[in-house]
Amino acid sequence: MGDLLGVAVLGAGHMGADHIRRLDHGVSGARVVSVADPDTDRAKEATAGIDGVQVHCEPQAALDAPGVEAVLVASPGAAHEEALLAAFARGLPVLCEKPLVPDAAGALRVVEAEARLGRRLAQVGFMRRYDAEYVRLKSLLDSGRLGRALMLHCTHRNVSSPSHFTSDMLINSSVSHEIDAARWLLDQELTAVSVLRPRPSGNAPEDLLDPQFVVFETSGGALVDVEVFVNCGFGYQVRCEAVCEDGSARIGDGHSMLVTRAGAACEEVAQDYLVRFADAYDREVQSWVDATRQGRVSGPSVWDGYAASAVAEAGVRALHQGVRQTVDLAPRPGLYEDDGNRPR
Amino acid sequence: MGDLLGVAVLGAGHMGADHIRRLDHGVSGARVVSVADPDTDRAKEATAGIDGVQVHCEPQAALDAPGVEAVLVASPGAAHEEALLAAFARGLPVLCEKPLVPDAAGALRVVEAEARLGRRLAQVGFMRRYDAEYVRLKSLLDSGRLGRALMLHCTHRNVSSPSHFTSDMLINSSVSHEIDAARWLLDQELTAVSVLRPRPSGNAPEDLLDPQFVVFETSGGALVDVEVFVNCGFGYQVRCEAVCEDGSARIGDGHSMLVTRAGAACEEVAQDYLVRFADAYDREVQSWVDATRQGRVSGPSVWDGYAASAVAEAGVRALHQGVRQTVDLAPRPGLYEDDGNRPR
Amino acid sequence: MGDLLGVAVLGAGHMGADHIRRLDHGVSGARVVSVADPDTDRAKEATAGIDGVQVHCEPQAALDAPGVEAVLVASPGAAHEEALLAAFARGLPVLCEKPLVPDAAGALRVVEAEARLGRRLAQVGFMRRYDAEYVRLKSLLDSGRLGRALMLHCTHRNVSSPSHFTSDMLINSSVSHEIDAARWLLDQELTAVSVLRPRPSGNAPEDLLDPQFVVFETSGGALVDVEVFVNCGFGYQVRCEAVCEDGSARIGDGHSMLVTRAGAACEEVAQDYLVRFADAYDREVQSWVDATRQGRVSGPSVWDGYAASAVAEAGVRALHQGVRQTVDLAPRPGLYEDDGNRPR
Amino acid sequence: MGDLLGVAVLGAGHMGADHIRRLDHGVSGARVVSVADPDTDRAKEATAGIDGVQVHCEPQAALDAPGVEAVLVASPGAAHEEALLAAFARGLPVLCEKPLVPDAAGALRVVEAEARLGRRLAQVGFMRRYDAEYVRLKSLLDSGRLGRALMLHCTHRNVSSPSHFTSDMLINSSVSHEIDAARWLLDQELTAVSVLRPRPSGNAPEDLLDPQFVVFETSGGALVDVEVFVNCGFGYQVRCEAVCEDGSARIGDGHSMLVTRAGAACEEVAQDYLVRFADAYDREVQSWVDATRQGRVSGPSVWDGYAASAVAEAGVRALHQGVRQTVDLAPRPGLYEDDGNRPR
Known part of the structure; x- marks a missing residue:
C-alpha cells in the first residue's frame, strides 16, 4: 500500500484518546492529522508527540484540515448525527463509535442520508464482530x-x-x-x-x-x-x-x-x-484503515x-x-x- | 443398627427394577420382601435371586406381606395416589418416585391425608437433592x-x-x-x-x-x-x-x-x-433407608x-x-x- | 445373596475406624464381628452401637471370634506380615491396607506363603484402582x-x-x-x-x-x-x-x-x-465384600x-x-x- | 514517532516471507526497503506490491541498499553468523530469528563481536517471551x-x-x-x-x-x-x-x-x-520496530x-x-x- 491514511478524530475523551493512540502506533497505515474536542487541552494531551497534528474546537474545522481522508467519530452520541452528515457531505469514509445515533429516528435519518448518496461511507463501531472468540463462533455457525x-x-x-x-x-x-x-x-x-x-x-x-x-x-x-x-x-x-x-x-x-x-x-x-476487547478494537480499526485505503467500506453498516x-x-x-x-x-x-x- | 428394613416395592418396570437391585445390594440396611406389578413375570425377573421375596399382582397384597416395614413406590404416576393412601392407612413410611401424583388436585389430596395423620410418612423421589454437585451448590448458597x-x-x-x-x-x-x-x-x-x-x-x-x-x-x-x-x-x-x-x-x-x-x-x-445421577439415586435410597430405620422422615415432602x-x-x-x-x-x-x- | 459376611478388623486407628464405619453402614452385605487393637478403648469407641461386636487386644483373638469369615487388616504396616500369615493359617480371605508389608523381603515371604496355599486369599488396598477417574483412564487405555x-x-x-x-x-x-x-x-x-x-x-x-x-x-x-x-x-x-x-x-x-x-x-x-478418594474406598470395600461372599478373590494381589x-x-x-x-x-x-x- | 523504519530482510522463505508481510502491513512504523535471497524469484513474490523495494541475491547488497536502518535475519541458521557480523560492521540493529547461530562456538563469536562494539545491536527471535500467556506467567512469577x-x-x-x-x-x-x-x-x-x-x-x-x-x-x-x-x-x-x-x-x-x-x-x-504464536510474532516485531525507532535494544540478547x-x-x-x-x-x-x- 501507499501513503498513510490521514484521519480526523472527533472527540478526545476516554474512547477518543484510546483511538488516537491506536491510529498513531497501534495499527499500521494511518496517521492522525486533526482532532476536534470542545476541551482542546485534553485534545492536545491526547495528541502529544504526533507530528503536524491540528487540534480544533469544532468538528467541521477538523474535517476541513488538509490531508484528511477519513473520519473516526468518538464524540458523545448526541453529536454523532451531525458529524456523520458532515462527513457524508465531504464524501469522507467514517468509523463511528456506537451508538450510531442514540435514538432510532435520528439513526434512520443517517440511513436515509447515506442511501441518498448511493454508496456506503460509514461503519459502526460494534467491535465484538472483530473479537477472536466471536469470529470463531460466527464461523462455526455459518459453517452449518x-x-x-x-x-x-x-x-x-x-x-x-x-x-x-x-x-x-x-x-x-x-x-x-x-x-x-x-x-x-x-x-x-x-x-x-x-x-x-x-x-x-x-x-x-x-x-x-x-x-x-x-x-x-x-x-x-x-x-x-x-x-x-x-x-x-x-x-x-x-x-x-x-x-x-x-x-x-x-x-x-x-x-x-x-x-x-x-x-x-x-x-x-x-x-x-478495554482489556477483554483490546484485540478486537485493534482489529476493528486496522480493518477499517485497510479497507478505506483500498476504497472499500465493510463492517457493520448504518443500517446495523x-x-x-x-x-x-x-x-x-x-x-x-x-x-x-x-x-x-x-x-x-x-x-x-x-x-x-x-x-x- | 439392627435388622434389615423390609421393603415392599410397587412397580417393577425400568425404575422399579433399578430400585429393587439397589435395595438388594446397592445400599445397606434393607431387603426387598415383596414386589407388586401387574406383569408378574417382569416382577419375578427383577427379583431373581432374592431370598424369600413375594411377588404379587396387586399393590395391596404386596403391602400386606409379612415383614413389610416400608414402601418404595415406582409404579406409573397414575397409581401413586392410591398407593400412598394405602401406605398411610397401614402407617408405612414411603419413598415415592416423582411425580408424587400427576395432577395438583390429586397431590393436594395426598397432602391433606398425611396432614390428617399428623406426622410425615412420605418422601418424594427428587433425587437431585442428593447429587453431590447440587448439594455443594446448596451448601454454598446457604452459607451466604x-x-x-x-x-x-x-x-x-x-x-x-x-x-x-x-x-x-x-x-x-x-x-x-x-x-x-x-x-x-x-x-x-x-x-x-x-x-x-x-x-x-x-x-x-x-x-x-x-x-x-x-x-x-x-x-x-x-x-x-x-x-x-x-x-x-x-x-x-x-x-x-x-x-x-x-x-x-x-x-x-x-x-x-x-x-x-x-x-x-x-x-x-x-x-x-441413570449414569449422570447414579450416585444421587444411591444416596437418596440409602438416606431413606437409614432415616426409616431410625424412625425419622426427611427429604422432599409431599408438600414439595x-x-x-x-x-x-x-x-x-x-x-x-x-x-x-x-x-x-x-x-x-x-x-x-x-x-x-x-x-x- | 444370603447372610451378612462376618468381618474381623485388625486396627482401630484412623484408617481402621473409617473401615469399621464403612463395613457397618457404608457398604452392604457385611457386619463387623470383632476388632483388635492394643488400645481397646479406641476400638470400643470405633465400634460403639454395633450389635454383638467383640473387642480384643490381640489380633489372633479377633480372628478366632465366632462368626469371623474374613479379615480386614488396618493395623500398622509392621504388623501386616504376622496378620496375613495368621489369616492364611485359618483360610480367611483378607483385605490388607497398603503397604502389604513395608519391606520387599517381608512382602516376598507373604507371596510365597500364599503361593504355597495354592489359592489367593488376600487383596491389597490400592484403592486408586477403584476410583472412577482411574477406572475410566484404565478403560480407555485398554480399549486401544x-x-x-x-x-x-x-x-x-x-x-x-x-x-x-x-x-x-x-x-x-x-x-x-x-x-x-x-x-x-x-x-x-x-x-x-x-x-x-x-x-x-x-x-x-x-x-x-x-x-x-x-x-x-x-x-x-x-x-x-x-x-x-x-x-x-x-x-x-x-x-x-x-x-x-x-x-x-x-x-x-x-x-x-x-x-x-x-x-x-x-x-x-x-x-x-479421604475426601478425594472417599468413593474409591467405598467401592473397594464393597467389591471385596461382594467377591468374598461369592468365594472369589479379585483386586490387587499380594504380588502387586x-x-x-x-x-x-x-x-x-x-x-x-x-x-x-x-x-x-x-x-x-x-x-x-x-x-x-x-x-x- | 516520525518516519517509517527502513528494514532489510535477509531470507524470503517460509519465515522470511511471513515477516515481510508483517513489516509491510501487520505492524506499524516500518517498511521493507530491501530483501535478499539466493532465490530472487521467491523474494520478488514475497515483496509483490511493496513500493520501491529492492530485491538482491546477496545479503551484503541488501544491507547496503539506500534507506536501510535495521535488519531482520530470517535466512537459514548457517548464514546467521556472517549476517550478524555484517550488520554489526554497519552499526545496524538486528532482529535475528532463532537459532542465533546453530553451534555454541559460533554463537560465542557473535557475543564477543557485539561485546567489542560495546553496545547491544541484536535481538534474538525467541517469540514466546511475547506470548500473552507466557507474559502473564512471567509476571506472576516475578510478583513473588x-x-x-x-x-x-x-x-x-x-x-x-x-x-x-x-x-x-x-x-x-x-x-x-x-x-x-x-x-x-x-x-x-x-x-x-x-x-x-x-x-x-x-x-x-x-x-x-x-x-x-x-x-x-x-x-x-x-x-x-x-x-x-x-x-x-x-x-x-x-x-x-x-x-x-x-x-x-x-x-x-x-x-x-x-x-x-x-x-x-x-x-x-x-x-x-504460526497459529498458536501469531500474536506473539506480531508483538515481537512491533516491539523491535518501536524500540529501534527509539534507538533502544531490548528483548532476548545474543547472550541468550x-x-x-x-x-x-x-x-x-x-x-x-x-x-x-x-x-x-x-x-x-x-x-x-x-x-x-x-x-x-
Whole structure:
C-alpha cells in the first residue's frame, strides 16, 4: 500500500484518546492529522508527540484540515448525527463509535442520508464482530456444522456501573452489544423483546434495576436471552452460548492461565472491556484503515446501527411497560441489501 | 443398627427394577420382601435371586406381606395416589418416585391425608437433592458467602425423547426436576411462569415443541430460567448457574477426564440420567433407608411434590396460552412448616 | 445373596475406624464381628452401637471370634506380615491396607506363603484402582483407542506432611500409590528408577527433601514421571496424564463447581485423600465384600503388594545414591500368572 | 514517532516471507526497503506490491541498499553468523530469528563481536517471551505471589515432524524454545541436562527417537522437565506449569470456544505454531520496530542466543551418551550484565 491514511478524530475523551493512540502506533497505515474536542487541552494531551497534528474546537474545522481522508467519530452520541452528515457531505469514509445515533429516528435519518448518496461511507463501531472468540463462533455457525441456531444464551456483566448509569442504559448501552452480536451471529432481525426484572441486587445503586433479564425473538424463530448485570462485583464477563439443532458452542469462559493456591484452582476474570476487547478494537480499526485505503467500506453498516437503536428502544419500552414489545423497522433501503453483512 | 428394613416395592418396570437391585445390594440396611406389578413375570425377573421375596399382582397384597416395614413406590404416576393412601392407612413410611401424583388436585389430596395423620410418612423421589454437585451448590448458597441469589440459569437436555413424549411433558416431566431444585436451592416458592417457544429443532418429532424456554418468578423476587431441550442429540446435560449479589456458581460442566486426539481436547458428556445421577439415586435410597430405620422422615415432602405439580400445571397453561401464568398454592398445612426442608 | 459376611478388623486407628464405619453402614452385605487393637478403648469407641461386636487386644483373638469369615487388616504396616500369615493359617480371605508389608523381603515371604496355599486369599488396598477417574483412564487405555502408552506424567501433592514424615516416605508411602497405579494402568513392571531432587521448598520441614521428581522406566519401554510434593500448601491433588501414540488423556483436573467472585473463577481443590478418594474406598470395600461372599478373590494381589515394595525400595536407593537404580523382582509364582490383574 | 523504519530482510522463505508481510502491513512504523535471497524469484513474490523495494541475491547488497536502518535475519541458521557480523560492521540493529547461530562456538563469536562494539545491536527471535500467556506467567512469577519456583513441567508437541527432522533436532530445534523460556521465566541459568528416551511412538519415522523426556537442572536448584513429542498426531500443544512454594500456575490449556456435539464437549487444539504464536510474532516485531525507532535494544540478547545453543549442545550430548551432562558457559561479558533481561 501507499501513503498513510490521514484521519480526523472527533472527540478526545476516554474512547477518543484510546483511538488516537491506536491510529498513531497501534495499527499500521494511518496517521492522525486533526482532532476536534470542545476541551482542546485534553485534545492536545491526547495528541502529544504526533507530528503536524491540528487540534480544533469544532468538528467541521477538523474535517476541513488538509490531508484528511477519513473520519473516526468518538464524540458523545448526541453529536454523532451531525458529524456523520458532515462527513457524508465531504464524501469522507467514517468509523463511528456506537451508538450510531442514540435514538432510532435520528439513526434512520443517517440511513436515509447515506442511501441518498448511493454508496456506503460509514461503519459502526460494534467491535465484538472483530473479537477472536466471536469470529470463531460466527464461523462455526455459518459453517452449518451445528445445524440451525435455536437459542443464544448471553451474559453481560460489569464490575460496577458509573454513577450516571440508568436502568434504561442497561438495555440501550450495555445490551446494545448483544443486540448487534445476535443479529450478526444469526443473520436475522430481532422482532420482539421482553424484559424481566428480578429483585435488584443490594450492591446496585438505589433505584437501578440491576440485573435485568432480556429475551428477544428473531425473524427466524430463534430466542436470544441476555442476563445484563452491571454491578456483579467480580469482573467484566461476556459470554455467549449458541444452542443449535446438532450441538452447542460457548464462548467467554476461556482462560489463559490456571493458578492453584490456597485450596482453589482459579482463572482470572477480566475487569474491564478495554482489556477483554483490546484485540478486537485493534482489529476493528486496522480493518477499517485497510479497507478505506483500498476504497472499500465493510463492517457493520448504518443500517446495523439503526436496527440496534430500534431494538433497544423497544427494549426500553418493554422494561417500562412490563410486557412484550414488538420491534418495527423501517423498510431497508436497497443499498443495504447486498452488503454481505445484512441479516436476513 | 439392627435388622434389615423390609421393603415392599410397587412397580417393577425400568425404575422399579433399578430400585429393587439397589435395595438388594446397592445400599445397606434393607431387603426387598415383596414386589407388586401387574406383569408378574417382569416382577419375578427383577427379583431373581432374592431370598424369600413375594411377588404379587396387586399393590395391596404386596403391602400386606409379612415383614413389610416400608414402601418404595415406582409404579406409573397414575397409581401413586392410591398407593400412598394405602401406605398411610397401614402407617408405612414411603419413598415415592416423582411425580408424587400427576395432577395438583390429586397431590393436594395426598397432602391433606398425611396432614390428617399428623406426622410425615412420605418422601418424594427428587433425587437431585442428593447429587453431590447440587448439594455443594446448596451448601454454598446457604452459607451466604455469595449473598442473595438473584437468578438461576438452568439447562436440561436429553439426547432424544421417547416416542410418547408430548410438548406438555417437557414441562411436567422434565422441568419438574428444575422446579423442585429451584424451590430447594432458593428456599422460595415459584409464583409465576412464562413459556417461550423458539422454532422447534428439525431433529424433534413433528408437532413436538422442543426446545422450550421457561422462566419462573419466585416469592423472593428471583428469576429462574430453564432451557429444556429433549432432542439435543449430543448428551444428557443438566447444568445450573446461580447468580448472586456477590458472585456466581455453576455446576454441571465438570469433567473427570480430558482426552486429546485428532485436533481437539474433549470431555465426555453423559448420555443418560441413570449414569449422570447414579450416585444421587444411591444416596437418596440409602438416606431413606437409614432415616426409616431410625424412625425419622426427611427429604422432599409431599408438600414439595404438590408444589411441583401445581407449578408444572401453571407451566403447561403458560405453554398453551402463550402468556405468563401465576401459580396458586393451597395453604400449607402446619405439618410442613417445621420440617427443615420448607421453602419460605 | 444370603447372610451378612462376618468381618474381623485388625486396627482401630484412623484408617481402621473409617473401615469399621464403612463395613457397618457404608457398604452392604457385611457386619463387623470383632476388632483388635492394643488400645481397646479406641476400638470400643470405633465400634460403639454395633450389635454383638467383640473387642480384643490381640489380633489372633479377633480372628478366632465366632462368626469371623474374613479379615480386614488396618493395623500398622509392621504388623501386616504376622496378620496375613495368621489369616492364611485359618483360610480367611483378607483385605490388607497398603503397604502389604513395608519391606520387599517381608512382602516376598507373604507371596510365597500364599503361593504355597495354592489359592489367593488376600487383596491389597490400592484403592486408586477403584476410583472412577482411574477406572475410566484404565478403560480407555485398554480399549486401544489411543494406541500404546508412551509416558505417564503424574502429580501427587499434599497440603502438608505429618511431623514423622521422612524423605524416604515421599517414595515408599506417597509414590507407592503411583507405583501401583502405573503397573496397573500400563500392565507392565517398573524396571528402573531415578530420583531428582530440586532445592526443597521453604515450606517443607528442615531436612525434608520435598518436592522430589521420580522417573520410572517400564518393561515395555514407557516412562513414568512423578512429582511428589507433600508440603505444597494448597490442596491434595492427584493427577495423571497418559501420553499415547494417538492422543493423550488426563485425569485429576476435573471440577464439580465453578465459583466466580472477586475477579476470579475458581474450582475447589480437595484438601484430603479421604475426601478425594472417599468413593474409591467405598467401592473397594464393597467389591471385596461382594467377591468374598461369592468365594472369589479379585483386586490387587499380594504380588502387586510385593512389586510395589520392591520398586519403592529401589526408589529410596536412587534417592540416597543420586543415580538410577534397577529393580530386581523375584520370579513370579504361577499363582499370579492367571489372575487377570497381572502386569505383563 | 516520525518516519517509517527502513528494514532489510535477509531470507524470503517460509519465515522470511511471513515477516515481510508483517513489516509491510501487520505492524506499524516500518517498511521493507530491501530483501535478499539466493532465490530472487521467491523474494520478488514475497515483496509483490511493496513500493520501491529492492530485491538482491546477496545479503551484503541488501544491507547496503539506500534507506536501510535495521535488519531482520530470517535466512537459514548457517548464514546467521556472517549476517550478524555484517550488520554489526554497519552499526545496524538486528532482529535475528532463532537459532542465533546453530553451534555454541559460533554463537560465542557473535557475543564477543557485539561485546567489542560495546553496545547491544541484536535481538534474538525467541517469540514466546511475547506470548500473552507466557507474559502473564512471567509476571506472576516475578510478583513473588507464589513464592520461589521449584519446578517447571513443560510440554512441546507437534502434529508431525518434517522429513528432514533428526533426533538431535528434538532438542536443538524444538526444546531450544523451552530452554530460553525456562531461563527467562526463572531468571536462572540451566546447569545440567539429562535425556530419557521412552520407546519411540509407532507413528514416528523410523530411527527418530520421538518422544524424548528432557530434564534440566538450574543454577537456583530448580528442575525443568520437558516432554518433547513431534509426532503426537493431534495438534501443536505448548504447555508450562510452574510449581512454586506457595502454589502453581499453568498455561497452555486455555480454550476460547467449547463445542458440544455427539457426546463430547471439545476445545479445538491449534495445529500449527504460526497459529498458536501469531500474536506473539506480531508483538515481537512491533516491539523491535518501536524500540529501534527509539534507538533502544531490548528483548532476548545474543547472550541468550549463545546460552540456548550451549545448553542444547549439552542436551544432544546427553541424548547420545545416555547420562547427565553439565553445561559449561563462557564468562558473561559485562555488556550483558545490565540489560535487564539477564538470568542471574
